[in-house]
Amino acid sequence: MKNEITIVGAGIIGMSLALVFSSKNKKVTILERNLKKSLSTNRIYSISTKSKSLFEEINVWGNLKVLNKINKMHLYYRKFSQEKSLCLQSNKREIGYISQSNDLMKALLKEVKCDDNIELIDNSNITNVYDDEDKIFHLEVDNSKLIKTHYIFSCEGANSLIKKQLDSKFIKKNYNAKAYVFNLSHEISNKNIAYQIFLESGPIAFLPIGEKEFSMVVSVNNNKINKNIFEKDNIVNFINKITNKKFGKIKLTSDLISFDLYGFNLENYRYGNIIFVGDSAHSIHPLAGMGLNLGISDIIEISKSFEKTISSFGNLKFFDNYTRKQKIINSHARGQLEAIEKLYALDNSFIEKLINLGMSSINNSEFLKDNIIRYANQNLSIFR
Ligand SMILES: Cc1cc2nc3c(=O)[nH]c(=O)nc-3n(C[C@H](O)[C@H](O)[C@H](O)COP(=O)(O)OP(=O)(O)OC[C@H]3O[C@@H](n4cnc5c(N)ncnc54)[C@H](O)[C@@H]3O)c2cc1C
Numbered sequence: 001m002k003n004e005i006t007i008v009g010a011g012i013i014g015m016s017l018a019l020v021f022s023s024k025n026k027k028v029t030i031l032e033r034n035l036k037k038s039l040s041t042n043r044i045y046s047i048s049t050k051s052k053s054l055f056e057e058i059n060v061w062g063n064l065k066v067l068n069k070i071n072k073m074h075l076y077y078r079k080f081s082q083e084k085s086l087c088l089q090s091n092k093r094e095i096g097y098i099s100q101s102n103d104l105m106k107a108l109l110k111e112v113k114c115d116d117n118i119e120l121i122d123n124s125n126i127t128n129v130y131d132d133e134d135k136i137f138h139l140e141v142d143n144s145k146l147i148k149t150h151y152i153f154s155c156e157g158a159n160s161l162i163k164k165q166l167d168s169k170f171i172k173k174n175y176n177a178k179a180y181v182f183n184l185s186h187e188i189s190n191k192n193i194a195y196q197i198f199l200e201s202g203p204i205a206f207l208p209i210g211e212k213e214f215s216m217v218v219s220v221n222n223n224k225i226n227k228n229i230f231e232k233d234n235i236v237n238f239i240n241k242i243t244n245k246k247f248g249k250i251k252l253t254s255d256l257i258s259f260d261l262y263g264f265n266l267e268n269y270r271y272g273n274i275i276f277v278g279d280s281a282h283s284i285h286p287l288a289g290m291g292l293n294l295g296i297s298d299i300i301e302i303s304k305s306f307e308k309t310i311s312s313f314g315n316l317k318f319f320d321n322y323t324r325k326q327k328i329i330n331s332h333a334r335g336q337l338e339a340i341e342k343l344y345a346l347d348n349s350f351i352e353k354l355i356n357l358g359m360s361s362i363n364n365s366e367f368l369k370d371n372i373i374r375y376a377n378q379n380l381s382i383f384r
Helices: 012-023 035-040 049-057 101-113 161-165 235-243 291-308 316-345 349-363 366-377
Strands: 002-008 028-031 044-047 066-070 072-077 085-089 096-100 118-121 126-131 137-141 145-154 170-186 193-199 202-210 213-221 250-252 257-266 274-276
Touching: 002 012, 012 028, 012 049, 012 101, 012 118, 012 291, 028 145, 035 101, 044 049, 044 101, 044 202, 044 291, 049 291, 066 202, 072 349, 085 349, 085 366, 096 101, 096 202, 101 118, 126 161, 145 161, 161 274, 170 235, 170 316, 202 316, 235 250, 257 316, 274 316, 291 316, 316 349, 349 366
Parallel strands: 002 028, 002 145, 028 118, 072 193, 145 274
Antiparallel strands: 044 096, 066 096, 072 085, 126 137, 137 145, 170 213, 170 250, 170 257, 193 202, 202 213
8 A cells, every 4th residue: 555645643633634634635544543542532622722723724613612712811829819810811812712622533533534535544553664775664554564655644642653663862851740630610600710820839720611610730749749639539628728719619520630741852853754743743741731732833834834845745855844843843832831830839039029020010011911822822932
């Protein structure tokens, strides 16, 4: 079998990329290990306006259930108190949209299935990559079938097998921290405001998925962890304590999931004819809910290759604008989030004064607030 473009992984990134290629009249094959399992993942995502614009372009936004639209975000330093807060709001733009990963997957799958340029082959586990004498890589599926293809797009997520097989170098940063993810219902309306509090132990994000329901991401440094707090029975007390019962009676409404936090960025986004996209190429701290959004920015840059590049489609360098530019942008984004996380975790009076001063200066400037929101909506890039 000789394909023009093969995408490995039918996650949000793999399917979105396939739809972009189809819009450029390219034929694509997607190989997916286990679609049923991927469809059952149920995460809450905040989606930026830049990502929304791509989903509109590939006809997915209209079919997507948007749980909430965020117009306001309150950031707190150490305590849920007015004096130590920053209120981000702009009358010019939204802060973001909240959606569920399986709704997004379903909306993408619907488009992919009715697209004649895309063939999605489920239950196809990539088990190996081989290169021939011309240094062109081919894929092995389920240890037997060999797929020969001109371009391979690795969209298999953070645990990419292709990346491991190529022994591709990446800059990995272990945050020595854990993230806990769960949902809460509460008594007093959150007024559709997203909250973030920076504790010494790490940042905690409250994403409103309804007027009286939050999706929570709690990051905790391993050295500051009291594991008992994060037992199912104690988590509600912990949130009550840090919020000063601001949201009334709280109830845990989901399982409590935890995972280790680490970030990485590949040294090269292209190896021969293999191109890495999304979590396969980079991963960042969940502090700003940007992981997926950065992957969407990758796809927007890949799409621009068709307008910008000087080499013709088929040339291995055709996507080099993407590989160069996004590697730098994603590396900056990771660095910025790490710096914010580190700064806010420091516990000394000078830093505290500095942070409070910074927050109050931003609070008093509509210009700064609008620019921060715009920057986040551009997926942490100064480029459009
Ligand atoms: C709890 C949590 C909350 C998050 N919240 C946000 C948020 O609010 N905003 C945000 O922007 N990001 C968020 N992220 C990050 C986001 O989930 C990821 O960036 C995104 O899922 C990456 O998508 P992907 O398609 O690159 O990879 P994945 O979603 O991992 O998809 C990879 C696909 O490849 C398939 N695959 C893997 N290996 C093989 C193989 N060998 N052969 C064939 N197929 C294979 C898998 O089955 C899967 O379908 C969050 C992450 C977590 C963990």
